[in-house]
Amino acid sequence: MGADFETHLKNAVRFHGHLCGGQVLGVRIAMAGLREMGIENSRGDEGRNLVIFTEIDRCAVDAIISVTGRTPGKRSVKVMDYGKMAATFLDTASGKAVRVSMHPDAQEKITALMQPHMPAKNEKSANIEALKVISEGDLLKIQPVHVAVRPQDLPGESLRSVVCACCGETVRDMRELYCDGKALCRPCAEKTAYYQPIGESA
Ligand SMILES: [Zn+2]
Ligand SMILES: [Zn+2]
Known part of the structure; x- marks a missing residue:
């Protein structure tokens, strides 16, 4: 049970x-x-192929990690940092994906729901109360999407590992660039x- x-x-x-x-x-x-993806327990087998793209690098990312058990270190959370309150849930096996975003009209409704709590509560707690009670339809927009995920971005073994011809450090996961045939x-x-290195000549 979730x-x-x-x-x-x-x-x-x-x-x-x-x-x-x-x-x-x-x-x-x-x-x-998770519900839209038909996943009850993302920490179990049914969540094995779940990769989540978050479009913000703030507080909400931690909540998404906490609920789903997916993490950047497992390569199953990708922080896209668009500065937008949204996340896309992708099943890498089936290709099914759904993007859940804050509804463009939600703020007006949240502000209205905050009013009964103020001024007894401060704005932050009134906002939290409003976010708890607002209906999902008013708060969120849910849309099926297609996500083209590159093989080198998937969880699992590194596809390639090369040594930078300039600094000598190892670059994994095909993040290197080629310049005159040299991997950098x-x-x-x-x-x-x-x-910027300090106290070291370039
Ligand atoms: Zn926070
Ligand atoms: Zn280098």
């Missing part, structure tokens, strides 16, 4: 570290996604990296 909303929320809050709107939203998105890691090939 856990109910309150159980999922309690677990998500424990995992994430605090109760916030993102936990409520993330739990609701994850539960809707992306920072070396594009000369862009999120970090």
